[in-house]
Structures are given as C-alpha cells and as structure tokens.
Amino acid sequence: MSVSARAAEAKASVEMVTSFFESMGDVASDPEALDFTFGNPHEMPLPGLTSAMSAQLEPRSVDWFAYKSSQRLAQEAVSAGLRAELGMDFEPDDIAMTQGAFGAISLALAMLADAGDEVVIPVPGWFCYPPMLHAANLAPVGAALDPVTFDLDIDAIAWAITPRTRLVIVNSPANPTGRVYPREAWDALAAVLEEASRTHGRRIWLVSDEPYRRIRFDGIDFASPAASYPWSVIVYSYGKVLLAPGQRLGYLALSPLLPSEERAELRSACMPVQLAIGWGFPNALMQYSAPALESVSIDIAELTRKRDRMHDALTRAGYALTRPEGTFYLWGRAPGGDGAAFCRELAAHGVYLMPGTMFDQPAHFRISLTATMEMIERALPTLVAAPEGS
Ligand SMILES: Cc1ncc(COP(=O)(O)O)c(C=O)c1O
Known part of the structure; x- marks a missing residue:
C-alpha cells in the first residue's frame, strides 16, 4: 500500500x-x-459578499497579496463581534484566522493533541470529524446523543472519557439535528471535564464547533461552552452564514477565561502551528473582507x-x-x-x-x-x- x-x-x-x-x-x-x-x-x-470582496480586490500596496498570517483588522473585527455576541472579553490576540471551521479544527488538533490521543465526538455528528481525526493520528470515540431528543448526554460523554482522552468536540447549533444546547448543559459538561481532568491528571480540552452560531430560529438564545469551561477553543466558519463555503474564511478563538499562562502559550503557538500545518491561513482577499463580512448574512x-x-x-x-x-x-x-x-x-x-x-x-x-x-x-x-x- x-x-x-x-x-x-x-x-x-x-x-x-x-x-x-x-x-x-x-x-x-x-x-x-x-x-x-x-x-x-x-x-x-x-451581494454583500461580492461587494466586500470587490472592495478589496484592487491592490493598495506591493505586499497586498504577499504571504499573510492572521491580519490585525480581521482579528479586531472578529474579537469585537465575539465580545458583542457572547459577552466575553475576547482580544484580537485570541483570534487565529483560518480556512473555515475545517482549518480551525485542524489547528486545534495540531495545537492540543498528540498522536494516539482520543477525541470524543457526538453521534450523530458531522461526518468529517472521524476522517480529520484519523488524518491527525488521533482516535475518534463516539458519545451518543439522546436517541429521541438529541440532547447532549453528559453521562455518555463521561463514559467515553478514558486516560487517553485529550479533547471533546461539541457542536451547537448541531449538524444534523438542528439542536441548540443551553448554558445548563455546558455547565454540566464543564463539571464532568474538570473532574475527569483531575482524575486522570491531564487536562481535557473542549473544542466548540460553532459554524452555525448565527443561524438560529425563533430568537433562541445561544450559549457557548467557552463561557462554562475555560479550557475551550471556539471554531467558526463564515461559510454557513454567507452560504459561500468555497470561500474558506473562519477562525479559532481562545476562551478569554483561560488562565493567563495557558492563554499566552496558546496565543504564541497559533501562528507557528498554522505555518507548520501547511500555511493554514485564509487568503489575503478573504482576510481583508472579514470586517465587512461580519455583518453579512x-x-x-x-x-x-x-x-x-x-x-x-x-x-x-x-x-x-x-x-x-x-x-x-x-x-x-x-x-x-x-x-x-x-x-x-x-x-x-x-x-x-x-x-x-x-x-x-x-x-x-x-x-x-x-x-x-x-x-x-x-x-x-x-x-x-x-x-x-x-
Ligand atoms: C458541524 C460542522 N463543522 C464544521 C464544518 C466545516 O465548515 P467549513 O467548510 O465552512 O469550514 C461543517 C460544514 O458542513 C459542519 O457542518
């Protein structure tokens, strides 16, 4: 082979x-x-997508299309948007611009997990988690949602955790079920992760996959688990809210609740790890467009x-x-x-x-x-x- x-x-x-x-x-x-x-x-x-990109197409400097890591204007727009949306103290340095949620998940895996680590994923859940985990030399472990309501089953997640667990991935609003989980569910999950981290003497990280965060019905509230569990990273994509998944714009955001030493360590790891996984940044045009795209839906x-x-x-x-x-x-x-x-x-x-x-x-x-x-x-x-x- x-x-x-x-x-x-x-x-x-x-x-x-x-x-x-x-x-x-x-x-x-x-x-x-x-x-x-x-x-x-x-x-x-x-039209808002097309005009945002058109406005950035004409080069304004010789380095307009040079290699671009996360652009400050994009990080500032994202952190301001997240502050307003989640009521948490995000700063531009907490944001790594990525090629959609796919890119942000890859970055989270590379930054937080080692070969052979187990990663708990929801079942039913997005069909790309298992291949992404295998490609990163990680082992997917399914935790079933409630079979009738598709609520988060905290006991099932607790059962799925072993001494080799490094990450738990959650997804709300959830693909494919359309469920949006409340703050209480995240608080309960945070208690389980805290306890399991202590028991196994190893921090379990939470990846909150939120590409559908802005697509909700009937005024239902959104709660991010990053507000309940400090060792969380949020992964996001503009591909859903813009219905333009081919344009590959997204980000990874560190929870502002992270203890300051770990927050500093992860902030400084993002850029080199993105380089290491194959220049995992969105292209220059999409990054320049990000501030305008924050309000397009x-x-x-x-x-x-x-x-x-x-x-x-x-x-x-x-x-x-x-x-x-x-x-x-x-x-x-x-x-x-x-x-x-x-x-x-x-x-x-x-x-x-x-x-x-x-x-x-x-x-x-x-x-x-x-x-x-x-x-x-x-x-x-x-x-x-x-x-x-x-
Ligand atoms: C739950 C979930 N996460 C992540 C992604 C990846 O989003 P993108 O292709 O915009 O990076 C998708 C896309 O279908 C998804 O449904």
Missing part, C-alpha cells in the same frame, strides 16, 4: 460520504433535480419560512421530525425505518435527501434547507406521498 496508515483510515472512515458525493455528480448538472443533500447554495451569492426570516413550510407539511404527513432550533438542516426518521432505502426511493422520483447512514443513524435522513422555496414546493408532493407508500 502506498498511502500511510492514517491516510487509509481517514479514507475508509469517509468512504460513505465521498461515494455519496460522487454519486451526486450527475444530479448537480440536472436542472430538474431537487437536491436537498449538502448545505450548498442554490441561488446566486449574497443569509436571510434568516426566509430560512425560517422554509423550515416551517417543510417541517409542518411533513409532520402533517406523518413524519417524525426534529424541529430545528438552528442550522439549515431538518432531521427526521425515515418512514419504514430504513433511511437509505427511503432516500433511494425518493431519488428515483428526482428528490435527493441525505441518508442518516452518513451520521451513523441508519433509520434517519437529513434535508438541507439551503434549497429554494420553489424547490421545496416542487418536492413536497413527492415527500408527502412517501409515508403512504412505505
């Missing part, structure tokens, strides 16, 4: 997703296909209408669905209990959903609400008829 063992493991753990992605190749080129699979845009990009009112239309019509038709509190995903149980068979059946009628097998939940499916309202209206007759046929 030519590829490394960790590359082979990464490949194997994401095989289901890559083959599904490849199978969607033809669908992308079919204008009639009703594609509710990946969280990709189905409308022209936001997809239309949350329209997204709420799409959620309500889809959720209410499917619930009336007999589906068991989680009503998302955030994200742009709808998560449900397949009529008949076989998510893959259900998705295949719908695909034969031109409606494409993501089977729950991608998230280790074979009875479920996920719908991306990044589709247009027009696509939703066209798909609903097929979706509404499906439970009757099962």
Whole structure:
C-alpha cells in the first residue's frame, strides 16, 4: 500500500460520504433535480459578499497579496463581534484566522493533541470529524446523543472519557439535528471535564464547533461552552452564514477565561502551528473582507419560512421530525425505518435527501434547507406521498 496508515483510515472512515458525493455528480448538472443533500447554495451569492470582496480586490500596496498570517483588522473585527455576541472579553490576540471551521479544527488538533490521543465526538455528528481525526493520528470515540431528543448526554460523554482522552468536540447549533444546547448543559459538561481532568491528571480540552452560531430560529438564545469551561477553543466558519463555503474564511478563538499562562502559550503557538500545518491561513482577499463580512448574512426570516413550510407539511404527513432550533438542516426518521432505502426511493422520483447512514443513524435522513422555496414546493408532493407508500 502506498498511502500511510492514517491516510487509509481517514479514507475508509469517509468512504460513505465521498461515494455519496460522487454519486451526486450527475444530479448537480440536472436542472430538474431537487437536491436537498449538502448545505450548498442554490441561488446566486449574497451581494454583500461580492461587494466586500470587490472592495478589496484592487491592490493598495506591493505586499497586498504577499504571504499573510492572521491580519490585525480581521482579528479586531472578529474579537469585537465575539465580545458583542457572547459577552466575553475576547482580544484580537485570541483570534487565529483560518480556512473555515475545517482549518480551525485542524489547528486545534495540531495545537492540543498528540498522536494516539482520543477525541470524543457526538453521534450523530458531522461526518468529517472521524476522517480529520484519523488524518491527525488521533482516535475518534463516539458519545451518543439522546436517541429521541438529541440532547447532549453528559453521562455518555463521561463514559467515553478514558486516560487517553485529550479533547471533546461539541457542536451547537448541531449538524444534523438542528439542536441548540443551553448554558445548563455546558455547565454540566464543564463539571464532568474538570473532574475527569483531575482524575486522570491531564487536562481535557473542549473544542466548540460553532459554524452555525448565527443561524438560529425563533430568537433562541445561544450559549457557548467557552463561557462554562475555560479550557475551550471556539471554531467558526463564515461559510454557513454567507452560504459561500468555497470561500474558506473562519477562525479559532481562545476562551478569554483561560488562565493567563495557558492563554499566552496558546496565543504564541497559533501562528507557528498554522505555518507548520501547511500555511493554514485564509487568503489575503478573504482576510481583508472579514470586517465587512461580519455583518453579512443569509436571510434568516426566509430560512425560517422554509423550515416551517417543510417541517409542518411533513409532520402533517406523518413524519417524525426534529424541529430545528438552528442550522439549515431538518432531521427526521425515515418512514419504514430504513433511511437509505427511503432516500433511494425518493431519488428515483428526482428528490435527493441525505441518508442518516452518513451520521451513523441508519433509520434517519437529513434535508438541507439551503434549497429554494420553489424547490421545496416542487418536492413536497413527492415527500408527502412517501409515508403512504412505505
Ligand atoms: C458541524 C460542522 N463543522 C464544521 C464544518 C466545516 O465548515 P467549513 O467548510 O465552512 O469550514 C461543517 C460544514 O458542513 C459542519 O457542518
């Protein structure tokens, strides 16, 4: 075998997703296909995104497109945004600009974990955690969410922790379930992590994956675990709120509650570690655009209408669905209990959903609400008829 063992493991753990992605190749080129699979845009990009980038395109100095590590203006805009949003004392030096949440997670793994360490991840959870962990020589350990409500199961996380655990990854608003977890859940988790760190004589770090933080419904509050547990890093992406995941802008933010010595150590590690993992900074243009992009967003009112239309019509038709509190995903149980068979059946009628097998939940499916309202209206007759046929 030519590829490394960790590359082979990464490949194997994401095989289901890559083959599904490849199978969607033809669908992308079919204008009639009703594609509710990946969280990709189905409308022209936001004008606010285009104008922010256009305003920075013309070089203003010879080094406009030189090598750029985290840019001060971007760090300042992010820390000011986080202060306003989370009410915590973030400073520009707590921010490392990255290529989306993917880049921020890679940075967190490189900065905090050693080969062979275990990392606790939620199940169901984002399908890229296991391959990213394998590629970093780390071992994913799943901790199940509550099987009905998909609430955080603190006992399951406590059970998953061993002396080799170095990191716990949490995700709120959560992909694929759309759940947003309250402050009390994070306080309970913080108590478990503090206790386990003490028991094993080794600090367990928390990675709070928050790329959907600004995509919430019905005015539900957001609480970051970084406010409950000082040894937290926040990872964020603008790819979701701008619905432009190809533009690769995000950041890692250190919790301002970190004890000052550790905060200083991590601050000074970010830049060299980002260099070491392959110049893991966003490109110059995206960093210059970051201050303007802080206030650009997809239309949350329209997204709420799409959620309500889809959720209410499917619930009336007999589906068991989680009503998302955030994200742009709808998560449900397949009529008949076989998510893959259900998705295949719908695909034969031109409606494409993501089977729950991608998230280790074979009875479920996920719908991306990044589709247009027009696509939703066209798909609903097929979706509404499906439970009757099962
Ligand atoms: C939970 C979660 N984390 C991280 C990411 C990565 O985001 P990005 O591609 O914008 O870096 C995604 C993207 O789907 C996600 O769903």
